[in-house]
Amino acid sequence: MRPPRPDAVLIQAAIAGALSFAHLHDLAAAAGQYGWKAWAYPVSVDLLLVAAWRRMRMLRAAGESARAAWTWFAIALAASLGANVATAGLLDLDHVPTWLRILVAGWPALAFFGGTLLAHSSRETATAPPVLDDEPPVYGQPAAVPEPEPAPAPEPLPVAEELPSLLPAPAPEPAPAAAPPSPALPAALVEHARKVADDHRARTGEPIDTDTLRARLGVPPQFAAAIAAQLT
Known part of the structure; x- marks a missing residue:
């Protein structure tokens, strides 16, 4: 079994992290x-x-906006x-200015607020369940459709006046009854x-009749x- 080889990147990261921690x-x-x-600071x-870096990568991988995560990453990086930089001799650590003391004292509240927003920011969006093509649409109870008015009875044809003839006049043929109008179908x-x-048909093997339909x-x-006439 080979002994683990040292990783130069990990060593460099450990040294940089230790120095930043000390500063x-x-x-x-x-x-x-x-x-x-x-x-603790x-x-x-x-x-x-x-x-903030992890949240930013997750949001970018999901194709969502990472502006909030980037803001908190920039705040932590600036701190x-x-x-x-301040501990590199540019600042007298024995006489720290008041504004810096205020920033250091207010950092816990700012970090807690940023960490809470990063931890509880949801990436899930509510989406409606997809409707399958083979799933028939659900209709509510159809509204009451008014019954079509019956066609008026045809008026009787006028009887021709009797002509003085030995043969009787032929009886008039009755007019065909008008078919009821077909209702408009959605x-x-x-x-x-x-x-x-x-x-x-798939369940019974027979075409559906009008009463069942x-x-x-x-x-x-x-x-x-x-x-039923349109389905045939």
Whole structure:
């Protein structure tokens, strides 16, 4: 078994992290944060930096906006970089200015707020369940369709005057009764009826009759007959 080979990148990251950790600790101690609090500051800054970077990568991989994660990443990076630069001799750690003490004292609340937003930001969006093509649309109870008015009875033809003839006049032929008008059918209803008829044929092996079609659709007899005529 080969012994593990040292990784130069990991070693460099460990050295840089240790130096940054020490600089943040020194700055926090110089700003009046003593004891364990001075050691907690570098942990807070580095954790916020890593959390913002991970959230930013996840949002970009999902194709969503990472503006909020980038903002908190920039804040944590500015805090870490500022502490490293301040402890490089540019700032007298024995006489820290008041504004820097205020920034150091207010950092825990800012880091807590940023970490909470990063941890609880949801990437899920509510989407409606897809509707399958083979799933028939659900219709509500159809509205009551007014019964078509019956066609008026044809008026009797006038009887021809009797002519003085030995032969009787031929009796007039009755006029054919007018067919009731076919009701207008919605295209969606006809399509739904076609799917119901196909489902009935697939289950029983026989074409659906008018009564069964009317019961399945809940429409008046005139509508059922008109739909059955279009399905044949």
